[in-house]
Amino acid sequence: KAGVTQTPRYLIKTRGQQVTLSCSPISGHRSVSWYQQTPGQGLQFLFEYFSETQRNKGNFPGRFSGRQFSNSRSEMNVSTLELGDSALYLCASSLGARRQETQYFGPGTRLLVL
Amino acid sequence: DQQVKQNSPSLSVQEGRISILNCDYTNSMFDYFLWYKKYPAEGPTFLISISSIKDKNEDGRFTVFLNKSAKHLSLHIVPSQPGDSAVYFCAASKATTGTASKLTFGTGTRLQVTL
Numbered sequence: 001k002a003g004v005t006q007t008p009r010y011l012i013k014t015r016g017q018q019v020t021l022s023c024s025p026i027s028g029h030r031s032v033s034w035y036q037q038t039p040g041q042g043l044q045f046l047f048e049y050f051s052e053t054q055r056n057k058g059n060f061p062g063r064f065s066g067r068q069f070s071n072s073r074s075e076m077n078v079s080t081l082e083l084g085d086s087a088l089y090l091c092a093s094s095l096g097a098r099r100q101e102t103q104y105f106g107p108g109t110r111l112l113v114l
Numbered sequence: 115d116q117q118v119k120q121n122s123p124s125l126s127v128q129e130g131r132i133s134i135l136n137c138d139y140t141n142s143m144f145d146y147f148l149w150y151k152k153y154p155a156e157g158p159t160f161l162i163s164i165s166s167i168k169d170k171n172e173d174g175r176f177t178v179f180l181n182k183s184a185k186h187l188s189l190h191i192v193p194s195q196p197g198d199s200a201v202y203f204c205a206a207s208k209a210t211t212g213t214a215s216k217l218t219f220g221t222g223t224r225l226q227v228t229l
Contacts, residue, residue, distance in 0.1 A: 004157065033216075035219075041221065042116075042118075042120075042203065042220050042221040042222060043158070043203065043217075043219035045217060045218070048216060056216045058216070090157055092157070100146060100165075102160045103160065103217070105150075105158045105159070106157050107155060107157050108157055
């Protein structure tokens with residue numbers, strides 16, 4: 001079974017631009033979550049989608065948004081990029097949305113904002 | 115406000131010895147804890163978890179201990195192997211979130227197992 005895939009793997013943008021990252025969950029998984037990883041901050045939760053609905057949101061500004069499609073694929077968008085948005089963005093999928101379900105992570109998209 | 119803390123950024127252990135990775139948390143609402151392992155250029159991989167109703171959970175060479183009164187958990191790897199060299203993240207979740215995700219992660223500990 002294929003794992004979680006994320007595209008693109010690497011991205012360079014300049015301040016003020018916007019970016020869209022894509023995540024394809026494991027087949028059959030309906031829950032997709034996004035995390036931001038920066039040095040010194042660990043992984044920070046961005047948001048979670050289940051059956052096309054956002055179920056949970058982390059403490060990030062409104063410039064960060066996401067959506068989920070009917071095939072469970074998800075996208076996240078960051079508008080008006082800032083230097084501090086440079087990070088590894090990780091997507092994770094799980095079968096459902098029960099609390100103790102294992103989340104499977106993709107390899108991440110590394111975003112560099114210049 | 116770092117609610118999950120891994121105070122040791124790195125740890126070096128000889129092959130065959132025990133590796134002990136520590137994690138502290140401040141939020142008493144956390145009731146489910148996990149450890150993930152991450153190799154370079156890969157996403158984190160789930161290792162082991164523990165519910166707050168237990169104080170120990172084992173899975174092969176990996177054991178997680180939870181001390182609720184001290185708000186502390188640890189991951190023991192016995193015996194350590196070179197393939198265990200990776201960054202280990204501690205994570206926690208609380209019942210009020212109601213979902214599997216919204217994990218709060220620590221900043222990670224880089225484990226190096228030497229020959």
